[in-house]
Amino acid sequence: MSETGVKHYVLDTNILLHEPLAFLNFQEHNVIIPMVVLEELDNIKDRNKDVSRDARVAIRALEDALHEATPEQITAGVPLTRVSGEHQAQGHLSIFPDFQLRQNESEMLLNENDHRIIQTALELQKQRSGPVVLVTKDINMRLKAKGAGVKRVEDYRTDQLIDDIKFLAKGFYQFPGDFWSQVTDVKSEQDGRDTYHYIPRDLFPGAYPNEYLIDETDSFAARIESYTDTLVKIQDLSRERLMSQRAWGISAKNIYQAMGLNALLDPTIDLVILTGPAGCGKTLLALATALEQVVEKGMYEKIIVTRSTPEIGESIGFLPGTEEEKMAPWLAAITDSLEVLHKSDEHAESSLDYTMRKANIQFKSINFMRGRSIQNAIVILDEAQNLTASQLKTIITRCGAGTKIICSGNLAQIDSYYLTALTSGLTYLVERFKNYHGSATVNLNGVVRSSLAQYAEENL
Structure with missing residues (x-):
């Protein structure tokens, strides 16, 4: 495993949770899994959480790659060419017994799992002639590794489709x-x-x-x-005609919103992706056009609203009430937009309740979308910038016949520890679907919420 030009990639646990088959994506290079990574996957696989599925898939994939190897071969490296399926992997996969480092290194350093992975990379730097690269999606882990002396630390970029967000x-x-x-x-x-x-x-x-x-x-x-x-x-389309469009009583305030309205109201477009800064009108446009098509035109039967909930990551069980009541605090942007759309009504509260019943608006947790088949509905996925590509795939593949999905997000407001604007699932979605004839992307370039919001977006 010391061939000239071959790199040695040490994978953090979050890489295998992000993409369980990630160890097959390093071409001719060698992949090393520290023992502590297997321990973390083992702890995660039985939890009642969405991420446990990815842990189980990763464990099964590693078992398939190593099941016929002897302990000595697993430590030295097993050829990845023996793994069936469509992949280009030609290097080796090995498990590094990092627990052995406890005999010579500080117990305090090795108590924390991150430190054990970093120590593995440091030890491999001494042993291997080729470059050793620690791969992790944890930004703080990358900083700690560099501070500890790991020469090469990288994010997982196999699923990164662009090099700069401006592209x-x-x-x-x-x-x-x-x-x-x-x-x-x-x-x-x-x-x-x-x-x-x-x-x-x-x-x-x-x-x-x-x-x-x-x-x-x-x-x-x-x-x-x-x-x-x-x-x-x-x-x-004619700019005048675009600007004259209306949906549920609202019209576009700029040409970018006008293009968004056109895509949202087009029945031939099944996926609409709205990006842009806070206050550009993403949620309001999505909700207004959804109400127009469900209530006024009867094109769909219901509206399903969901979003990423990072603070309650995997479960909403600790909040009281039904699923809709549990999700209500996280979907305040939707209810705020509903209030804006009905603020001029004589009895605004009654109008709001009537609209929610008439449009059959359902608030759903993103964690319970797997396994569903959504028919004849408009799905509004808010705050999509906090989702990974695999999470977005889970939701989009739930959409059955007659369903339109609207994904909106602001890549400048990512809450996830492991995602950046380049690796966000929203970025992945935009690039992967731009050549699909049933989708449209519109960047709502311009803050229309207020002059205060616009100034803050531009200067803070």
């Missing part, structure tokens, strides 16, 4: 100046009330379905319908 798809592209002054060749056609243009692909090097197009004038707005290697078909 994240915004869902729209703004042309400088006047769009039509840049077009020399165009073919147009009429389909009922809609007008479509066929524009040379050269103008759209990074085009993807349902991407909105605007320019610096006050008239042009369009959306990409489809494209070939030479042509892009765009739907002419």
